[in-house]
Structures are given as structure tokens and as C-alpha cells.
Amino acid sequence: MRIQSLTEIEKLRKQEVSFCIYFSSPNCGVCQVLKPKIMSLMKDYYPEIQTYKVDVAVYPEIAAQMGFYTNPSFIVYLNGQEYLRRSRSISLQELYESLARPYKLMF
Incomplete structure (x- = not known):
């Protein structure tokens, strides 16, 4: 879902x-490569966490109001x-490891 x-x-x-x-821009090559990987990680390992895009x-x-001045950016x-x-x-491995324990405790 998109946030406006x-x-x-x-x-x-x-x-x-x-x-x-996930904050990204269509003219950012890194954003476009990383987006499907992050979305897949969240869907496969953390399905209870809803994913939105800006x-x-x-x-x-x-x-800017969220304090992000570079792309891509990600907040949980x-x-x-x-x-x-x-x-x-943004390291996919670090994301996975950072969310594993709290996710198991919550869900």
C-alpha cells in the first residue's frame, strides 16, 4: 500500500x-533493486508486519518530516x-536478524 x-x-x-x-524513488537504482528483496523478506518471514511504501x-x-534525506530508507x-x-x-541479513526475536515474542 502507498502512503500519501x-x-x-x-x-x-x-x-x-x-x-x-519503505521510502524510495523511481529514479534510484538501488531502491528499485532492494525493494522486491525487502518486500519478499517481510512477506516470507514477517507476514504479520504490514508493509507500506512512500x-x-x-x-x-x-x-523529510520523518527525518529521511537519502534513498532508500526503511522504518519498522x-x-x-x-x-x-x-x-x-540496508542489509537484508541485518533486517532479518533484528526483527527475528521481537517478532517471535509478539506473534
Whole structure:
């Protein structure tokens, strides 16, 4: 699902138990290569965490208000609280390892 405003993120924090947001731009080669890998990782290993996307080319103000000034960026909320934040160099292995324990405890 695509996010189009900061208000949507605030609603998600109140309504969703856990979710993540991937910030990318269509003209960013790294973003386009990494996006399907991250989406696959989340779907295969962490299906209870809803995944959302922000197109930074269209909504740069959302990324700026969230404190992201480079692409790609990724943020995970668990129980409505920010748990993990990564930008630029995102390691799939690190993501997997960082989420494994809290995910097992929550779900």
C-alpha cells in the first residue's frame, strides 16, 4: 500500500500493531533493486508486519518530516513504537536478524 501523507502514518501508529514503511524513488537504482528483496523478506518471514511504501519523488515532504534525506530508507514500528530505522546501506541479513526475536515474542 502507498502512503500519501504524514497523517496516514500517524493513523497507522494508532491502528496497526506493527508495520513498516519503505521510502524510495523511481529514479534510484538501488531502491528499485532492494525493494522486491525487502518486500519478499517481510512477506516470507514477517507476514504479520504490514508493509507500506512512500514514493519520495512524489511526496518528499513525508520523508523529510520523518527525518529521511537519502534513498532508500526503511522504518519498522512494533506496537506503535519506532523499532528500527535504516537508510542508504540496508542489509537484508541485518533486517532479518533484528526483527527475528521481537517478532517471535509478539506473534
